[in-house]
Amino acid sequence: MQQATDLGAGHADFRAEQIRSQTIGLSDGNLETLFDAGDIGLAVRVVVDGTWGFASAVDLTPDAAAQAAREAVEVAKVSAAMNTERIELAPEPAHGDVTWVSAYEIDPFDVSAADKTALLADWSKRLLTRDGVDHVDAHLLQIRECKFYADGATTATQQRVRLHPALTAVAVEKNGRFETMRTLAPPVGRGYEYLNGTGWDFEAELEQIPALLAEKLAAPTVRPGRYDLVIDPSNLWLTIHESIGHATELDRALGYEAAYAGTSFATPDKLGTLQYGSPHMRVTGDRTAEHGLATVGYDDEGVAGQSWDLVTDGVLSGYQLDRRMAALVGLGRSNGCAFADSPRHMPLQRMANVSLQPAEGGPSTSELIAGVEDGIFIAGDKSWSIDMQRYNFQFTGQRFYKITGGRLAGQLRDVAYQATTTDFWNAMEAVGGPQTYVLGGAFNCGKGQPGQVAPVSHGTPSVLMRGIRILNTVEEGA
Amino acid sequence: MNQRPQDMVEQALSLATCGDCVVIADETSTANLRWAGNTLTTNGVARSRRLTVIAIDRRGPGAAVGVVSRSGVHGDEVEAIVRAAEKEAAEGSLAEDASPLVDPSPGPFGSIVSGRPGWDDPAESTGIGVLEGFAGQLGDTLREASSSGRKLYGYAEHDLTSTFLGTSTGLRLRHDQPTGKVELNAKSDDLTRSAWAGEATRDFADVDVSALDRGLADRLEWARRRVDLPAGRYETLLPPTATADLLTYLYWSAGAKDALDGRTVFSRPGGGTRVGESLTGMPVTLRSDPWLPGLACTPFVVAHASGRDSSVFDNGLPLGPTDWIRRGELAALTQTRYSARLSGLPVRPAIDNLIFEVDAPGAPSMAEMIARTERGLLLTCLWYIREVDPQTLLLTGLTRDGVYLVENGEVTGAVNNFRFNESPVAMLGRLAEVGASVAALPREWGDYFSRVAMPPIRVEGFNMSSVSQAS
Numbered sequence: 001m002q003q004a005t006d007l008g009a010g011h012a013d014f015r016a017e018q019i020r021s022q023t024i025g026l027s028d029g030n031l032e033t034l035f036d037a038g039d040i041g042l043a044v045r046v047v048v049d050g051t052w053g054f055a056s057a058v059d060l061t062p063d064a065a066a067q068a069a070r071e072a073v074e075v076a077k078v079s080a081a082m083n084t085e086r087i088e089l090a091p092e093p094a095h096g097d098v099t100w101v102s103a104y105e106i107d108p109f110d111v112s113a114a115d116k117t118a119l120l121a122d123w124s125k126r127l128l129t130r131d132g133v134d135h136v137d138a139h140l141l142q143i144r145e146c147k148f149y150a151d152g153a154t155t156a157t158q159q160r161v162r163l164h165p166a167l168t169a170v171a172v173e174k175n176g177r178f179e180t181m182r183t184l185a186p187p188v189g190r191g192y193e194y195l196n197g198t199g200w201d202f203e204a205e206l207e208q209i210p211a212l213l214a215e216k217l218a219a220p221t222v223r224p225g226r227y228d229l230v231i232d233p234s235n236l237w238l239t240i241h242e243s244i245g246h247a248t249e250l251d252r253a254l255g256y257e258a259a260y261a262g263t264s265f266a267t268p269d270k271l272g273t274l275q276y277g278s279p280h281m282r283v284t285g286d287r288t289a290e291h292g293l294a295t296v297g298y299d300d301e302g303v304a305g306q307s308w309d310l311v312t313d314g315v316l317s318g319y320q321l322d323r324r325m326a327a328l329v330g331l332g333r334s335n336g337c338a339f340a341d342s343p344r345h346m347p348l349q350r351m352a353n354v355s356l357q358p359a360e361g362g363p364s365t366s367e368l369i370a371g372v373e374d375g376i377f378i379a380g381d382k383s384w385s386i387d388m389q390r391y392n393f394q395f396t397g398q399r400f401y402k403i404t405g406g407r408l409a410g411q412l413r414d415v416a417y418q419a420t421t422t423d424f425w426n427a428m429e430a431v432g433g434p435q436t437y438v439l440g441g442a443f444n445c446g447k448g449q450p451g452q453v454a455p456v457s458h459g460t461p462s463v464l465m466r467g468i469r470i471l472n473t474v475e476e477g478a
Numbered sequence: 479m480n481q482r483p484q485d486m487v488e489q490a491l492s493l494a495t496c497g498d499c500v501v502i503a504d505e506t507s508t509a510n511l512r513w514a515g516n517t518l519t520t521n522g523v524a525r526s527r528r529l530t531v532i533a534i535d536r537r538g539p540g541a542a543v544g545v546v547s548r549s550g551v552h553g554d555e556v557e558a559i560v561r562a563a564e565k566e567a568a569e570g571s572l573a574e575d576a577s578p579l580v581d582p583s584p585g586p587f588g589s590i591v592s593g594r595p596g597w598d599d600p601a602e603s604t605g606i607g608v609l610e611g612f613a614g615q616l617g618d619t620l621r622e623a624s625s626s627g628r629k630l631y632g633y634a635e636h637d638l639t640s641t642f643l644g645t646s647t648g649l650r651l652r653h654d655q656p657t658g659k660v661e662l663n664a665k666s667d668d669l670t671r672s673a674w675a676g677e678a679t680r681d682f683a684d685v686d687v688s689a690l691d692r693g694l695a696d697r698l699e700w701a702r703r704r705v706d707l708p709a710g711r712y713e714t715l716l717p718p719t720a721t722a723d724l725l726t727y728l729y730w731s732a733g734a735k736d737a738l739d740g741r742t743v744f745s746r747p748g749g750g751t752r753v754g755e756s757l758t759g760m761p762v763t764l765r766s767d768p769w770l771p772g773l774a775c776t777p778f779v780v781a782h783a784s785g786r787d788s789s790v791f792d793n794g795l796p797l798g799p800t801d802w803i804r805r806g807e808l809a810a811l812t813q814t815r816y817s818a819r820l821s822g823l824p825v826r827p828a829i830d831n832l833i834f835e836v837d838a839p840g841a842p843s844m845a846e847m848i849a850r851t852e853r854g855l856l857l858t859c860l861w862y863i864r865e866v867d868p869q870t871l872l873l874t875g876l877t878r879d880g881v882y883l884v885e886n887g888e889v890t891g892a893v894n895n896f897r898f899n900e901s902p903v904a905m906l907g908r909l910a911e912v913g914a915s916v917a918a919l920p921r922e923w924g925d926y927f928s929r930v931a932m933p934p935i936r937v938e939g940f941n942m943s944s945v946s947q948a949s
Binding site for chain 1: 562572865900
């Protein structure tokens, strides 16, 4: 940082990171993939005469850091010819020398790969012995992320752990038709205790999978049309991610992702007036939820983790910000959404945990279903796609049940739902109570160029939506 | 970090005490510039070195594997990585894809390593200097766009990766891969009209960003007349970038192992694969060739981990010209030596480029195809492509940055965007015309797969499932 300042940088910040990951994959109980990776490096980001410069290095030495600082300044000077917008950063209180560690009990890297493989093999073989299961895929991805950040005002040392187990059972009929059924267990900011039953009952879920798969394979195909939907958190988290999470990123709304990830219909001129959804809708952003995948103590610009509203009583009320975006539109302090996925990448505004809040004293999922005469209950995520302004989306799922007269009446297949974001959320008639709330999420939210991935969680209760368009995916492909 | 990557490979191999060992060193450097609304947004340079040690514990006919991969490795850390990989292998269960390591003698496609740089030559790197001329040209273009009422957005990146692969059986292979791309998106000042162009490049010497901008300015003019069309099935002209995105996904879905399991569009009902079946009546070929000038890529297998369509035991296997679809018939699926044993079909590892072409003289250009269109849609590119149904390989996604109505051989206006639901396999059966193939950059998959040559294609009844309000 001294080198950068000496060369004319008005702002300099430094990160050193060590990221450990391990991927285990089994096919029909046999080991297919075992990959143990470690990534280490440092990064220097500068602002020189109002222009960004960024450089990284793999050696964690003072010489390498000084060289990276010189390169970052050079990059800023080469880039100055293209810059017409002076970089300013929103102020953040100094937090001094701070340490933060995520909530977990057992570091997954303290458990041998052999033990983890044996557990996945046991689960796989239990599924394979059941009638109608022809193949089983089992995957376990684990990450331990250690970051050191310094900008002269804040020095943050942090560590967090996350893991994602998933098992998929496959059934193949002699006529060539096949179906799959995947576990609904979400990725979490927990340790290996998650696989031992803390936070999820894998034993119970695995027991149900074969029967669910057999029922899906024999299910009737859906008749396309408009239906009332009850959507389980295991499906709705992804719809929230795509249609609210990304739409309320201010850098998108201002056009900074226009050429790649896209923009947003929820532009700043609509802040406080856009009727995003029904009055039942309150959506928050946070980097503080326990076990959340986007939860941190401090972000990659030294901003402390916070919680705030994005949609209040159905109206757009906030954005996700980093320090540059906050300064650009005069929104005051950043709410701490800067993140870089590796020391080789410059931080971007990335998604907080964006969650739909449950209704205090609200209904159970069964009570929501009881309010539907002719509809569909959807659980589990699968296919997803949304347009570049976050209007038009299409999702499928793991399980679709016909609802008749307020009761589940067996599975359907070939189902996709398609809607425009504000139409969808304004069709939300009821929000489930806290007893239905589950934190879902993903490890691999993509954004930016060069491409970066970020982990993020989305909490949601079950919800009741009226009159949503359902497609038959076989007819779509005919 | 003074030790050369090839020396680290030798050091790791000399330290290994397991039955077999594969070591891969990747030396990567990258430089990038990004801009939005006619101004720079982010930039950067980065270097990394990754050492991957694949330890193999032979147990009779089987073998267990331990793979440990670390970046930023110093010479004094190599032994710890080797020992960690050996420990994982010793404690691990048997790998399903166990095979002998690759023989170092020349393979069926000849000697794998050719010319310079050789094994002992230093690793090369890129830096911000590669983009210096481009940055100056871009600065001029941004100012010109600004004064002409256009907003430019985009990204330029240049990467160089030197890969050194050594095995305990004596194989020593090296490949240097330059990869670059530029994407330019132009919008009208009110953001209601948008157009996009992208190019892959090896060194940025051939990039003319001003020419790209002029082409986009023409397209923005096309869009001054707006035509609203409903969802439905349309005769549609797909430019090479859109063809590339759909066929790249088809290629990625053409793994033999999943097909054998009965769970892909290439599975034969009752067992086996559809290799040998006709997919289209058009004489089209989908192929890869690591030696193709301009699209050259690694001519041997580099597998850091085993997976559905890769095997660490295949590291160093020579790659050569491979037809995946030959004159309309499914000719091969991607195969490791392991899956080839299961299927009884030839070994055909995946290759990092893709060419789709029609075997017919005088294939037309995009302009000629527009000129012979009575009424149809002309796309710019596709976006957010995701698999909906693996049974048919049904994909969904969006049109983006310009859908145009073509009437009586001319573009007559811009149409709203659509969500599509289409299978690239089914689409092959509805090809009405295939143009001349050119180098292209897939808009959706270009971050991972940028070496392609694709034609414009005319598809009957392309399924535009719903209208998107996005502009």
